[in-house]
Amino acid sequence: MLILKRVMVEYRVKDECNIINRVGKLSLIDLAGSERAHATDQRTLRSLEGANINRSLLALSSCINALVEGKKHVPYRNAKLTQRFKDSIGGPCYTVMIADITLHWADRAKEIRTKSCQNVSKSFLLDA
Template sequence: MLELYNDRLQDLFVSLTGEACSQPQSHGQAKRVEIKRNRKGVVFAQGAETKEASSAQELYALFQQACANRHISATKMNVESSRSHLIVGIMVESRNLTNGSVSTGKLSLVDLAGSERAAKTGAKDHQLKEANSINKSLSALGDVISALSSELPHVPYRNSKLTQVMQDSLGGNAKTLMIVNISPSECNSDETLT
């Protein structure tokens, strides 16, 4: 589990000393995580902690542990506003008990965080930097989706760490589902349209 915070990938399972987290980290300088692709084109985070789970309960416990280390902050619009993109990579392995063959697949769950207008959220200083970083990577994602849907010869995955991490979830034979949560309030219609 990673977060993309101010254009830096941070491992939510590893503390600043490199040991597995049991306490929320202080959000200082974290272990370096780099985006890589294997020979099959599967994106992975080199330097990130990998955990095993053999049940839904174990997976949920890991999810809760890592989420406790995510950057959140109060704004005028949300008392617990996420200040980053959350990236969960789940490698699923299935063994056929009859012939012993193993099938693997990757499920990527990404909380894109919301685009926000500083005037409405009251973001200043550090929060404004966080919002600008989120909005920049969301714009890059829009560019990638536009290039893919237009079948352009060049898809600008490298314009953002977010799109680099999501590359194998967007192009090729990947199946992508985006769930958009929008406000029903008329005062938020500008954000809804965006």
């Protein structure tokens, strides 16, 4: 089962004449694929769901490989998973991958180098 959770955090810092908004995003993805789907011959809903998750994992693997190899084109559009989390995979952010069994992908993903930046916007205070 594929579980997606996204948490947005925004906080404001005030100084003498500015308000600085800082925005952060935390995306949690549980990529529990069905590694034993080939052991059963049934075309159940669970096996179809497992096949879709495995396609998403293959697309994620392709994106990770393209980013690590420094290719100009990264195939984010191959799956909804990689489209939705394009900025988290290779954008201006910190990325953390917690891997249980997929050590090959985790080892490959730690080679991705990004330039993280702060998402800051300034608002000016108006004195009434």
